Amino acid sequence: MKKYEGSCRLSQQQLIDEYFMDVRAKLLDVAAFLDRIDRSVECNAEEDFRMMAMREGLQALCTRAPYRVRTIQMIFSDPTREPLSELDRKSAFGAYDYHRDKEGLR
Template identity: 40%
Template sequence: MPTKKDILDLHFMDARYKLLDIAAFLDRIERHQGETDFRFDGLKKALPILLSDQPGRAKAVLEALSDHSTEPAEKATFQGAFGAPQSLQS
């Protein structure tokens, strides 16, 4: 069974890169004109989950960024997904 140090040794640089990438993305959003939308709100809602000590953070982040609606959309306007629930839209 690996220790916490073993896991840090193996995965720290990858996690560091991902956090820097998110920070750069947030900086880019802030530098530009216009309004954000529900996707940005979804990311901001998920960020405090990362800082919590609760077990299951990956699942909690996925749930925060998932659409939990049960009713089908009346009409699909495109093929794909938004990656965040539109219900967060203000």
């Protein structure tokens, strides 16, 4: 028996009936975003850390592994434990730039 089996009180059919249209809309939003990226006038973001995280998250989404939400959340999360001495920007990026640490910018 799977570790997470039976942890939701709704049946699979009930979940589909309740949430399918919302999830469908979100997938269409993702597809539209990716289409706009592909059609942009300049292809200059292949190595952007946010797009790299997006591709990794989409790959994780397509697996049947348990706890996909945790896996995907961790892909986008900052793994560091030490607080910054000062803010380095005014807003969040939505993903963690792993290459930044390697370049000694953190």
